[in-house]
Amino acid sequence: MLRKTALTGSSGTFFVASRLAYENFHAAVTLGNAPYVDIIVSSEDGLSTIALQVKTNAWAKRTRGRGDQKVLHHLEWHIGERCGAVDDANFLFALVDLKEYSDLPDIYFVPSTQIAAYFKQWPKNQITR
Numbered sequence: 513m514l515r516k517t518a519l520t521g522s523s524g525t526f527f528v529a530s531r532l533a534y535e536n537f538h539a540a541v542t543l544g545n546a547p548y549v550d551i552i553v554s555s556e557d558g559l560s561t562i563a564l565q566v567k568t569n570a571w572a573k574r575t576r577g578r579g580d581q582k583v584l585h586h587l588e589w590h591i592g593e594r595c596g597a598v599d600d601a602n603f604l605f606a607l608v609d610l611k612e613y614s615d616l617p618d619i620y621f622v623p624s625t626q627i628a629a630y631f632k633q634w635p636k637n638q639i640t641r
Contacts, residue, residue: 524568524608599628
């Protein structure tokens with residue numbers, strides 16, 4: 513089945529919001545109305561907030577090798593140059609691997625400071641768009 517990119521992104525965003533609510537956080541999905549921010553997250557008491565940018569991949573696992581030698585090499589998501597430049601302690605990325613829904617999706621929370629540091633090490637002409 514051909515998966516629509518927008519629907520893949522939406523499914524990841526709503527999965528993250530659902531999981532955060534289950535863990536007793538308030539999670540407000542912005543529905544594309546806030547630049548860079550997909551979910552605004554607040555502590556249960558409302559005293560702490562962070563912003564999340566959700567990046568979803570239907571299958572993030574990338575392998576190397578053939579046949580019996582095939583092994584997991586890395587996980588991969590597309591993060592654009594503008595998003596990768598955001599460097600703020602209260603801004604996190606939620607990287608979602610839907611795993612083609614063969615199992616519950618995995619969520620990796622990564623501070624934007626780490627993503628920005630990664631982007632800073634590459635000359636602009638070498639960043640894949």
